[in-house]
Amino acid sequence: MSFVIWLTGPSGAGKTTLAKALEKELKGRGMKVEVLDGDEIRRTLYPDIGFSREAREMHNRVVIHMAKLLSRNGIVAVVSLISPYRSVRMKARGEIGRFVEVYLKCPLEVRIERDPKGLYAKALRGEIKGLTGYDGVYEEPENPEVVLESHRMSVEEEVREVLKKAEELGYLEV
Numbered sequence: 001m002s003f004v005i006w007l008t009g010p011s012g013a014g015k016t017t018l019a020k021a022l023e024k025e026l027k028g029r030g031m032k033v034e035v036l037d038g039d040e041i042r043r044t045l046y047p048d049i050g051f052s053r054e055a056r057e058m059h060n061r062v063v064i065h066m067a068k069l070l071s072r073n074g075i076v077a078v079v080s081l082i083s084p085y086r087s088v089r090m091k092a093r094g095e096i097g098r099f100v101e102v103y104l105k106c107p108l109e110v111r112i113e114r115d116p117k118g119l120y121a122k123a124l125r126g127e128i129k130g131l132t133g134y135d136g137v138y139e140e141p142e143n144p145e146v147v148l149e150s151h152r153m154s155v156e157e158e159v160r161e162v163l164k165k166a167e168e169l170g171y172l173e174v
């Protein structure tokens, strides 16, 4: 029985970057790790599904199921998924059990500056609508295991915080 690290936050908050760093660190410790990246899963399974509430909920349910299967077979699942709805993240927590919810918190101005995929530029020009954390809903976590202000810390510090919490919860040997 392994566990799930669930990275949530708007586009550009740092989920993908942190997921890769966690994967590297955990693999370095000899653990089996799989990163479940929302963007990648969309591209592979249903590239045209879109970003309506219904589509996001369906997609997020798929990811919950994948993470559950991996973790119960001894693989750490690192989920990198905007997952904007509190109810869906609660469902993930309930179904998975061994769950570390990590909220990547980062102000809009910084995300606009980072804009790794040019999405905020498009949203600012009015070319896309409903971008999460700009003009699309993001329901902030109320009681996540970890909150990381990614504009105030390094990726290495983020990794340390997450793994410290996983250790405290008894999911990870020190």
Ligand SMILES: Nc1ncnc2c1ncn2[C@@H]1O[C@H](COP(=O)(O)OS(=O)(=O)O)[C@@H](OP(=O)(O)O)[C@H]1O
Pocket (backbone or CB within 6 Å): 010, 011, 012, 015, 016, 037, 038, 039, 042, 051, 055, 056, 059, 060, 080, 081, 082, 083, 084, 117, 119, 128, 129, 130, 131, 132, 136
């Ligand atoms: N309207 C809108 N809102 C949010 N995100 C958008 C949108 N349009 C495209 N994208 C790109 O899709 C990525 C989000 O996919 P996710 O599967 O993580 O999101 S969700 O949980 O279904 O909300 C997201 O990836 P990240 O930037 O890595 O978060 C974006 O690149």
Ligand SMILES: Nc1ncnc2c1ncn2[C@@H]1O[C@H](COP(=O)(O)OP(=O)(O)O)[C@@H](O)[C@H]1O
Pocket (backbone or CB within 6 Å): 009, 010, 011, 012, 013, 014, 015, 016, 017, 018, 080, 114, 116, 150, 151, 152, 153, 154, 155, 158
């Ligand atoms: N402390 C940090 N944590 C995560 N990302 C950071 C940090 N500082 C700067 N960044 C940069 O911010 C951007 C975040 O993009 P990304 O990881 O793709 O976010 P997301 O997957 O949430 O959309 C990257 O260009 C990354 O290098």
